[in-house]
Every structure is written in structure tokens, then in C-alpha cells.
Amino acid sequence: MELAQGRxxxxxxxxxxxxxxxxxxxxxxxxxxxxxxxxxxxxxxxCGCDDLETVPLSRNGTVWSYTDAQYQPxxxxxxxxxxxxxxxxAAVELEKERMIILGQVADGYGVGDLSVGTRVELVVEPLESxxxxxxxxxxxxxxxxxxxx
Amino acid sequence: MTGGSGTGQVAVIGAGMHPxxxxxxxxxxxxxxxxxxxxxxxxxxxxxVDFIAGGETVRNGYGGYVAGSTIARSLxxxxxxxxxxxxxxxxxxxxxxxxxxxxxxxxxxxxxVIGADTTPKGFLAPNxxxxxDDPDWLRFRLIGATNPAYFGLYARRRIDLYGAxxxxxxxxxxxxxxxGLHNPFARxxxxxxxxxVMASPVVADPLRLxxxxxxxxxxxxxVLASAEFANRLGVRDSVRIRAVSTVxxxxxxxxxxxxxxxxxxAASVAPPAIGYRExxxxxxxxxxxxxxxxxxxxEVYDLSTALELDWYEDIxxxxxxxxxxLLHEGVTSIGGRVPVNPSGGLACFGEAVPAQAIAQVxxxxxxxxxxxxxxxxxxxxxxxxxxxxxFGHGSCVILSR
Ligand SMILES: [Zn+2]
Numbered sequence: 424m425e426l427a428q429g430r431x432x433x434x435x436x437x438x439x440x441x442x443x444x445x446x447x448x449x450x451x452x453x454x455x456x457x458x459x460x461x462x463x464x465x466x467x468x469x470c471g472c473d474d475l476e477t478v479p480l481s482r483n484g485t486v487w488s489y490t491d492a493q494y495q496p497x498x499x500x501x502x503x504x505x506x507x508x509x510x511x512x513a514a515v516e517l518e519k520e521r522m523i524i525l526g527q528v529a530d531g532y533g534v535g536d537l538s539v540g541t542r543v544e545l546v547v548e549p550l551e552s553x554x555x556x557x558x559x560x561x562x563x564x565x566x567x568x569x570x571x572x
Numbered sequence: 573m574t575g576g577s578g579t580g581q582v583a584v585i586g587a588g589m590h591p592x593x594x595x596x597x598x599x600x601x602x603x604x605x606x607x608x609x610x611x612x613x614x615x616x617x618x619x620x621v622d623f624i625a626g627g628e629t630v631r632n633g634y635g636g637y638v639a640g641s642t643i644a645r646s647l648x649x650x651x652x653x654x655x656x657x658x659x660x661x662x663x664x665x666x667x668x669x670x671x672x673x674x675x676x677x678x679x680x681x682x683x684x685v686i687g688a689d690t691t692p693k694g695f696l697a698p699n700x701x702x703x704x705d706d707p708d709w710l711r712f713r714l715i716g717a718t719n720p721a722y723f724g725l726y727a728r729r730r731i732d733l734y735g736a737x738x739x740x741x742x743x744x745x746x747x748x749x750x751x752g753l754h755n756p757f758a759r760x761x762x763x764x765x766x767x768x769v770m771a772s773p774v775v776a777d778p779l780r781l782x783x784x785x786x787x788x789x790x791x792x793x794x795v796l797a798s799a800e801f802a803n804r805l806g807v808r809d810s811v812r813i814r815a816v817s818t819v820x821x822x823x824x825x826x827x828x829x830x831x832x833x834x835x836x837x838a839a840s841v842a843p844p845a846i847g848y849r850e851x852x853x854x855x856x857x858x859x860x861x862x863x864x865x866x867x868x869x870x871e872v873y874d875l876s877t878a879l880e881l882d883w884y885e886d887i888x889x890x891x892x893x894x895x896x897x898l899l900h901e902g903v904t905s906i907g908g909r910v911p912v913n914p915s916g917g918l919a920c921f922g923e924a925v926p927a928q929a930i931a932q933v934x935x936x937x938x939x940x941x942x943x944x945x946x947x948x949x950x951x952x953x954x955x956x957x958x959x960x961x962x963f964g965h966g967s968c969v970i971l972s973r
Contacts, residue, residue: 433714434704455824456837461705467841468823487828488732490724491777496716497697499709511777512717514725514828521838523828525715534777539732550714560714 433550433558436460443547444479445524445561451476456520480524484515484563486541487523491534501551509533513563515543529564542566582672583802583810584971586614586795587934590688592759592788592921599632602791603643603688606927610793615805616682621795623653623680625670627663627687627926630699636689639926643686653680661873662818662961663687664792664929665969669816671796681801687926688791695719696787696923698831708831708962715833719875720784722830724776727878731778734893736881740900741783742769744877745919747905752916754946757931759788760920769877783877788922792931811940811971814954815860819966821848830962849886852966853958857888860970864888867910868952869939871932873959873967874917884912887958911949914939929967932957940973 430440437459438445448457450465452472457465458480465472495507502508511528528537529546543563550560588609590602603626611618626640635642640656653674657666664687671683695718703709711717730736749764764782772781802810822844824836829848846854857863864887872883881895889910890898898904904912915921915935918928936955938944952973959967 434710450840453840455840458834459710466823466836469841488725488729489777490721490728490779491774492716492718492721493774493776494695494718496712496718497695498700499698499702499713500716501713510716512715512721512725519839521824521826523826523835525711525717525828525833527715534728539729 431556431558433560438547438561439479440547440559442482443545443561444482445545446477447480447520448475449478456480456522458522458524481517481519482545484517484543486537486539486543487514487516488539489513489528489534489537503549503551511537513537513543515563526561526563529562532565536565581799582675582813583797583799583807584794584813584933584937585797585802585805585807585810586610586612586616587937588613588793589757589931589934590791591757592790592924595789597690597789599629599636599688599690599791600642600646602789603639603686603793604646606688606791606793607643607647607684607686610684610795614795616795618647619650621650621652621682621684623671623674623683625655625657625667625683625685627667627930628656628658629689629926630658631690631692639688643688659818659965659967660961660963661925661959662929662965662967663926664931665816665959665967666818666965668794668796668813668930668933668969669818672813672816675796675798682795682797684793684795685930686791686793687928687930689924689926690789691787691924707833711831711833717833718776719830720776720779722828723784723876723879724779725828726882727779727876728777730878730881734896736878736896738770738778738780739766740881740896741779741877742766743899744874744880745769745782747899748874748913748917748919751906751914751947752920755916755920758916758920759786759922779876779878785875785918786922788924790921790924790927790931792927792934794930794933794937809973811937811973813969814862814972815856815968815970817852817856817859817966817968819852819855820964822851849882849960852960852968853887853956855966856956856968856970862954862970862972866954867956869911869914869936869949869955871915871917871935871955871957872912873928874913874919875923877919880912880917883958887956906947906949914944914947914949929957929959929969932959933969933971936971940971
């Protein structure tokens with residue numbers, strides 16, 4: 424019961440928990456990917472297809488850049504702890520989809536574990552808690568490997 | 573194509589500001605002060621203005637959403653045509669463009685372009701409420717990605733790709749603080765040492781508090797006129813607008829940008845030859861027939877110190893990765909070949925969103941007229957302003973005398 428309560432996505436339909444994977448939209452006509460999966464039309468101006476499919480995106484990528492939030496972000500951000508604990512953010516490039524997706528960096532990792540080109544994998548972890556259920560979000564976990572860019 | 577010669581010229585005949593700061597007044601009070609200053613500078617009566625374009629401010633309720641008419645009413649209804657422009661940080665240049673195109677079309681003779689804002693303390697934040705379909709709201713809720721977080725991403729990339737250092741970023745602040753010392757409209761007029769910047773607390777790695785611009789109250793206004801109207805008024809050697817660039821990105825836009833949490837995918841279409849920020853200046857260069865080598869000065873949007881270095885490259889002052897070298901050689905200081913942010917920039921002003929792009933035009937106007945006092949760039953002939961509004965609003969104005 425406790426486990427089930429702890430595994431609620433913070434936003435429905437944007438990612439799966441088992442296995443952890445972001446859900447994107449893909450244009451069957453031209454192959455363009457989209458995230459978040461809310462698009463109704465292909466963003467390629469020469470395409471215009473509106474019959475998009477939902478697909479899981481690559482779970483691995485490389486860091487395009489990274490930073491952290493040393494000051495508590497304002498609402499609607501909900502801090503998980505009091506006092507506030509800083510967290511890191513990574514912008515990660517997916518090779519197959521050729522797009523960059525932002526996410527927090529997994530618990531226990533910070534900017535010291537990252538550089539441009541670091542390989543990361545997608546995980547899901549608690550984002551916020553209302554005291555009963557923890558809401559999950561996607562995060563990027565460093566794999567401790569570098570690739571040349 | 574080139575707006576360089578003959579008729580079809582739009583002149584800047586007046587410029588005015590309200591000093592930047594945290595004054596606690598309604599935005600329209602700043603607006604009226606700036607408008608009166610600009611009209612006085614132009615020698616034009618408000619009753620003769622036939623078009624007013626106001627930059628919208630979203631933090632002032634209904635009046636701010638219809639800033640053009642709110643300001644017109646405060647100046648006294650005069651029957652002018654009116655527009656209010658929202659393009660986030662680019663709102664001011666969108667308003668300039670509305671006025672310029674109306675004048676070029678022969679529909680207006682003289683226009684007041686104005687932006688004014690008040691800002692809360694601390695981080696800019698999205699609109700209140702549960703807004704699960706608003707990308708600006710979602711980036712805060714899901715990721716905690718404030719504006720400085722995006723500035724941090726660009727800054728960290730400069731470090732890892734080009735070997736930039738926090739000391740390089742601090743040197744931008746040192747330069748701009750020296751420039752702003754001499755600007756009566758700047759909020760911060762105090763020399764800042766590199767050690768001060770590097771001793772200030774980290775906000776978003778690698779950027780520290782003094783690397784990031786503050787939010788301010790402020791207002792700026794310009795009076796634009798057709799060449800014929802300027803001649804009739806007896807304005808000699810007026811400052812002319814040579815180009816305005818309000819471009820959107822071209823698909824696929826592959827650089828992370830506010831407020832999005834993902835870029836376009838380049839899986840099906842190769843990215844454009846030049847990135848979005850470069851394309852903003854490129855469009856203005858193409859329209860004006862002016863190139864980066866012709867610039868006497870530039871006002872760029874230094875939301876962070878590191879971002880100013882990105883702009884050097886985006887506007888073509890140097891090759892990618894060479895911004896630090898240009899800075900340290902003194903090229904972008906007053907006295908150098910192309911001073912950047914002689915006004916002191918956002919480092920000294922802070923950000924007053926709908927006023928900022930207009931304030932940049934004011935500064936270039938004063939510089940081109942030789943009226944910039946102790947911060948004057950010698951023999952200034954051509955100036956560029958550049959800025960970028962979130963949600964894909966380009967903002968570049970090229971002016972010449
Ligand atoms: Zn398509």
C-alpha cells in the first residue's frame with residue numbers, strides 16, 4: 424500500500440514508471456519527435472501531419488549542459504524539505520531523437536558529477552510530497568562515463 | 573531590401589527614461605515621466621502624436637495588459653491610434669516595430685513608443701494558479717527551472733566547451749559597472765570588483781548573485797517620426813532606424829530556451845545553418861545592409877554576465893568561443909573598438925521587462941547624437957540593440973545617424 428502511494432506520476436501521461444521512460448509524440452509522416460507529449464500537430468512547418476503517435480523516448484543521453492538551484496525556486500515549485508536543499512538540473516541530448524530535454528538530476532548527485540558530454544540515464548524519483556503520497560518525476564542519473572562531443 | 577537610403581526612413585526624434593530602481597510607484601507614473609521626457613526631447617506636443625504603442629506589463633493587472641491605452645489616458649485622451657504589444661522581454665521592440673511599420677506605410681507621422689514596469693523582489697515567477705498546460709508554469713513546478721537556471725546552463729556550457737572561467741564572467745560585471753557609473757538613469761552606480769562578484773553567493777552554478785541582473789522598476793520612451801515630419805520639425809542629422817528584427821526561430825530550434833523544457837527534434841530536418849540568437853541579428857543586418865564590422869557600439873541583453881559573451885558571438889563581433897578574448901582585449905569597453913553596453917546594461921539597470929528594449933534604443937540614440945556625457949563612445953555612427961523575448965521573440969534594432 425505504501426509503495427503504491429509512493430509511485431504516482433506528478434503529471435499523467437508524460438512518462439512511465441515501469442520501466443522509467445519519457446513518453447514523446449512522433450510524427451509518422453516525417454519522423455519528428457516531440458516532448459512534452461501534448462502536441463497535436465507536427466511542428467515541422469513543411470509537414471503539418473496531425474496523426475501523431477505516442478512513443479517512449481530513449482532512456483539514455485548525454486549532458487548538453489547543467490546547473491543547480493542554490494536558492495529555493497518560487498511557487499509553483501514545492502520544496503521537498505524544510506530547510507530547503509539545493510538540487511541540480513541537467514539538459515540532456517537524446518541521440519536518436521536529436522532533442523534536448525531538461526530534468527532534475529537524481530538524488531545524491533550534483534553539478535560535481537557532471538560535465539558537458541557526461542552519459543546519463545532516466546530514472547523516476549519523488550518530486551514533492553503532500554504528506555500522504557509522493558509524486559514522481561523523471562530525473563537524469565549520471566553514469567560516470569564521458570563521451571566526446 | 574536595404575532600408576539605407578532615400579525616403580521610407582523612420583527617425584528617432586525623442587528619447588526619455590524614468591530612472592531604474594525599486595520605487596514602489598504604479599507603472600503608469602513611470603510611463604508618464606518617460607513619455608514627457610521623450611516628447612520634450614523631441615519638441616512634440618502629445619496632442620500631435622497620432623499613434624501610441626505601449627509595451628505590455630503583466631504584473632500590473634488589467635491596466636498593464638492594455639498599457640498603450642492606460643498611458644494614453646494618463647497623458648490625456650488625444651484620439652491617437654493605439655496598440656499594446658506583448659513579446660516578453662522583446663515587448664519594447666515589438667512596439668517599436670508596430671510604430672515603424674505604421675509610419676513606413678504612411679498611416680502615421682509621429683508615434684510615441686513606451687514601456688514601463690514594476691517588478692516584485694526576487695525571481696520572476698509565472699502566473700498564479702494551477703496551470704498544468706502552461707509551459708512557463710510547468711518548468712517551475714516539475715523542474716524548478718528559474719530564469720537564472722537557464723542562464724546557468726549557457727554559462728556552464730561556455731566553461732566546458734571554451735574554457736571560460738568564473739573570473740571571465742566577473743570581468744563583464746566589472747566593465748559594465750564602470751560604464752554605468754556615468755549613467756543618471758542606472759539603478760546601480762558603483763564600481764564592482766571581480767572579487768566582489770566571486771565572493772557573492774552562487775545562485776545557479778556557475779553564476780553568482782552579482783553575475784545575474786536584478787529586477788527593477790523603470791520606464792523608457794522614444795518618439796518616432798517620418799523623415800518628412802522630422803524635417804518639418806527642423807530636426808537635423810536625426811538618428812534613423814535602419815532595421816528592426818522581430819523574428820521567430822526556424823524549425824528545428826535546437827538550443828534550450830526559456831520557458832521550454834525540451835528543444836525541437838532535429839531527427840527529420842537538419843538544424844538551420846545559424847542558431848536562433850544569431851538569426852535575430854542576421855535578419856537586422858540583412859535588412860539594413862549594415863554588418864557587424866560597421867558597428868560603433870552595441871547594447872546587448874546581459875541577463876547574466878556570461879550571456880553578454882554569448883551575444884558578442886551571436887551578433888558577429890567575434891568567432892564562437894572568442895568572447896572572453898574580445899573582452900580582455902578591451903574591445904568591448906568604452907575606448908575600445910566596439911563598446912558593448914556603454915549604458916551599464918542590465919548589470920546596472922536591472923530588468924524592467926517591457927521597457928528594456930526601448931531603453932536600449934534610448935541609449936543608442938543618445939550615443940549617436942553625442943549626448944551620452946562621460947560614457948560617450950567617440951564618434952559613434954552606428955549602433956545595434958539586441959534582446960530576446962521568451963516564447964520566441966527576436967528583438968534587434970539597428971540605428972545610424
Ligand atoms: Zn511531421
